[in-house]
Each structure stands twice: as C-alpha cells, then as structure tokens.
Amino acid sequence: MNRLEHDLAGEGPGRSAAARVGIGGPVGSGKTALIEALIPVLHARGVDLAVVTNDLVTKEDAERLRRSGLIDPQRVSAVEAGACPHTVIREDPTLNIAAGDELEARFPGVELILFESGGDNLASTFSLDLVDWWIFVIDVAGGDDIPRKKGPGTLRCDLLVINKQDLAPHVGVDLPRMLEEARTVRAQRSVILTDARRGAGVTDVADQIMKAVLFR
Numbered sequence: 001m002n003r004l005e006h007d008l009a010g011e012g013p014g015r016s017a018a019a020r021v022g023i024g025g026p027v028g029s030g031k032t033a034l035i036e037a038l039i040p041v042l043h044a045r046g047v048d049l050a051v052v053t054n055d056l057v058t059k060e061d062a063e064r065l066r067r068s069g070l071i072d073p074q075r076v077s078a079v080e081a082g083a084c085p086h087t088v089i090r091e092d093p094t095l096n097i098a099a100g101d102e103l104e105a106r107f108p109g110v111e112l113i114l115f116e117s118g119g120d121n122l123a124s125t126f127s128l129d130l131v132d133w134w135i136f137v138i139d140v141a142g143g144d145d146i147p148r149k150k151g152p153g154t155l156r157c158d159l160l161v162i163n164k165q166d167l168a169p170h171v172g173v174d175l176p177r178m179l180e181e182a183r184t185v186r187a188q189r190s191v192i193l194t195d196a197r198r199g200a201g202v203t204d205v206a207d208q209i210m211k212a213v214l215f216r
C-alpha cells in the first residue's frame, strides 16, 4: 500500500494531512522554474502549499524560492542530498519525509507539499514512501531523443512535463514528434508541454495536481 492508499484508508503510518508531490528531472530542465510558475496558480485556487528542495551540497534552490516573494519563506525547507540525489528521494527518503512532517507540524493547514529533487539524470525516480504522485521534467533543449531513451523517470512518472517548448525552433526539435514519441513510450499516460519561464502549460499541470492528488 503506498502513501495515497494509506491516506484514503485513513490508517497506518502513511497517514498524513498533506498530499506530497515529487518533481524530478535532469539538471537544468526547469524544475525550480516550474515550481515558481505553479505556486501562484495553486495559490489562486486556494491551495495551502509548502515546498521541500533537494540540492547536492548547497541550499541554492531553497534560497531562490525564499527570495522569490512567491511563497512565505518559512514554508520552504531545504534538504542537502550529498553526492547521490537518488538516495534521498528513493533508497532512503528519511530526510525528506522528516522535512515534510516538520512543515506539516508548523503549518497544520498545509494541503500540498512539493518535493523538488536535486537535478540528476534520466534514471531518477521517487519512492512511494515519500510521495503520492510525481512529475518528471525534461526539456526540449536536452534533445528530442530523450523520450526514445525510455529512462525510468520518463516511463514511470505520473506526469511527464516537456519544458522549454519555446526553444524548439532554436534547437531544431520537431515538437509534435517529440510529444507523440513521449506519449507512445508512456502508453498514452499524461504528457504536458510547458514554457515554465512564461507560464505556458502550467495551468494544465495545476489541473492534473488538483484532480489526481487533491481530488478537487
């Protein structure tokens, strides 16, 4: 039974107040930019929100979000992942679970906690002990062959986001084809194109979170 099933059953150690959503993906694909774009959209829908960031040896992403003015800085927690970001989101997610629990204790009304993983490769996946649902963010500039490589992140996530769609003409990427290949390797499970810097596609991502995770 994963966390979501525990929560629906209202029992067991996975029981918690807030839904937990992971946001992973390769270095620089736009995970933080997506969170920055999602925060105002989710706030406008009345979602009580907090964020946990994972960086290798700094707190850079957390500091960026705290300075952004988009969210109460107290609602952003930083985990330092060390050399292997996989460990803290998959093999031993204890530090992240504790960071989420601590945010829930400080903000009892919190409904949704976003966990941004440290930038990593196409193999990063989240433990279902940590998150109820997770998004994998790749980007157009990383190459239109990424979906065809069938990395575990691309295949297993609940939602695949292909970010930086605005860059497609500049890097020679056939966007409709990349989208089609991504849908094919995912057996038609969700794929959304975004431009996180300008906000394109971000309401679609928020719609999926509202529906699949918050049941509204």
Ligand SMILES: Nc1nc2c(ncn2[C@@H]2O[C@H](COP(=O)(O)OP(=O)(O)OP(=O)(O)O)[C@@H](O)[C@H]2O)c(=O)[nH]1
Residues within 6 Å of the ligand: 025, 026, 027, 028, 029, 030, 031, 032, 033, 034, 061, 118, 119, 120, 163, 164, 165, 166, 167, 194, 195, 196, 197, 198
């Ligand atoms: N053109 C364009 N640039 C983007 C987009 N999204 C993010 N960027 C830029 O891409 C760079 C990396 O974005 P981040 O949000 O820091 O990426 P990240 O995945 O959080 O990076 P790490 O935490 O280092 O793994 C920044 O310079 C962003 O401004 C987009 O949709 N279009």
